Amino acid sequence: MVSQGERHTGDPKDGNRDVKLDDAVNLRHLLNVLAKKKMIILGLCLISVISTAIVCSILPPIYRLEIMAKLSMPKNMMIVKELPTAKDVALIVGNIDGQKKAMIFTKNGGEISDAKVVEIRGSNEKFKMTIDSRNPEILPAAMQEFVEYLGNIRDIKITSELIRSEIEAKIESVNEAVKKNDLQIRELEKRLSSSKILPVGFNPVEINTKVVELKMEKYRLEQERRNYKPIQLLEEPFISNSPIKPRKAMIIAIAAMVSLLFGIMLAFVAEYHERAKSR
Numbered sequence: 001m002v003s004q005g006e007r008h009t010g011d012p013k014d015g016n017r018d019v020k021l022d023d024a025v026n027l028r029h030l031l032n033v034l035a036k037k038k039m040i041i042l043g044l045c046l047i048s049v050i051s052t053a054i055v056c057s058i059l060p061p062i063y064r065l066e067i068m069a070k071l072s073m074p075k076n077m078m079i080v081k082e083l084p085t086a087k088d089v090a091l092i093v094g095n096i097d098g099q100k101k102a103m104i105f106t107k108n109g110g111e112i113s114d115a116k117v118v119e120i121r122g123s124n125e126k127f128k129m130t131i132d133s134r135n136p137e138i139l140p141a142a143m144q145e146f147v148e149y150l151g152n153i154r155d156i157k158i159t160s161e162l163i164r165s166e167i168e169a170k171i172e173s174v175n176e177a178v179k180k181n182d183l184q185i186r187e188l189e190k191r192l193s194s195s196k197i198l199p200v201g202f203n204p205v206e207i208n209t210k211v212v213e214l215k216m217e218k219y220r221l222e223q224e225r226r227n228y229k230p231i232q233l234l235e236e237p238f239i240s241n242s243p244i245k246p247r248k249a250m251i252i253a254i255a256a257m258v259s260l261l262f263g264i265m266l267a268f269v270a271e272y273h274e275r276a277k278s279r
Contacts, residue, residue, distance in 0.1 A: 037267030041260065048259030052252050061243030062113055063136035065143055070125045071156070072232035073163065074224055080162045083230065084155045086119040086127035092153055093117045104149045108138040115146060126234070132244070139239050151230050160230040167225045174218045181211045 114132040
């Protein structure tokens with residue numbers, strides 16, 4: 001007879017062998033279940049892949065336009081010190097729903113699927129505009145409409161009008177200075193023609209140089225006034241040659257994986273019910 005103390009003393013290796021044997025049996029059982037129900041698993045996976053591929057073929061392709069832009073302000077402004085930041089613009093634009101989309105893209109709003117403004121980290125003035133459309137040919141025109149919409153945002157519009165007013169005031173100031181120097185030049189010409197002595201400190205070379213500088217400044221300001229836009233595009237727009245959506249390969253792969261896992265789960269459930277009935 002084996003004593004109680006002897007019953008509990010055994011070779012630990014035997015216990016490990018039993019555990020390994022149980023693991024092997026369980027794994028073999030799982031593989032047998034999968035082999036037995038393989039038609040269910042493969043059929044479900046095949047149906048899922050085919051149906052997903054059909055849906056993907058029906059979905060319209062979506063193309064994207066991307067472009068970098070910035071909020072522009074001329075140098076040496078005295079009244080206006082800064083424009084709204086790119087973060088402010090992104091928050092004001094927010095999510096573009098159907099109503100806002102129709103308001104922004106008046107010509108081809110129905111073709112636009114999405115549009116947004118994303119601030120560039122580390123910059124207060126730069127941001128990225130993206131527009132998604134089913135028709136890539138309308139994207140350049142849609143970009144112009146989007147830029148115009150951003151320029152008409154209340155804070156940007158008020159600030160840009162103040163900037164234009166300040167440029168106008170500078171041009172008027174330069175015009176007055178040019179007129180004053182023109183009078184001095186005419187006075188110089190009269191004195192020279194009448195052989196009169198020029199006043200002390202009256203340097204005709206300096207006057208002519210100043211007139212030239214003023215006219216150049218006037219030309220620069222007029223160009224600035226003509227070309228100023230609160231939203232300045234920094235590059236040529238990038239338009240995707242191939243659709244960015246739907247990502248057919250990725251969607252089909254995900255559908256195959258999900259249906260495969262679901263099929264395996266369904267196989268074990270069916271096996272469990274079969275065993276329960278046979279008991």
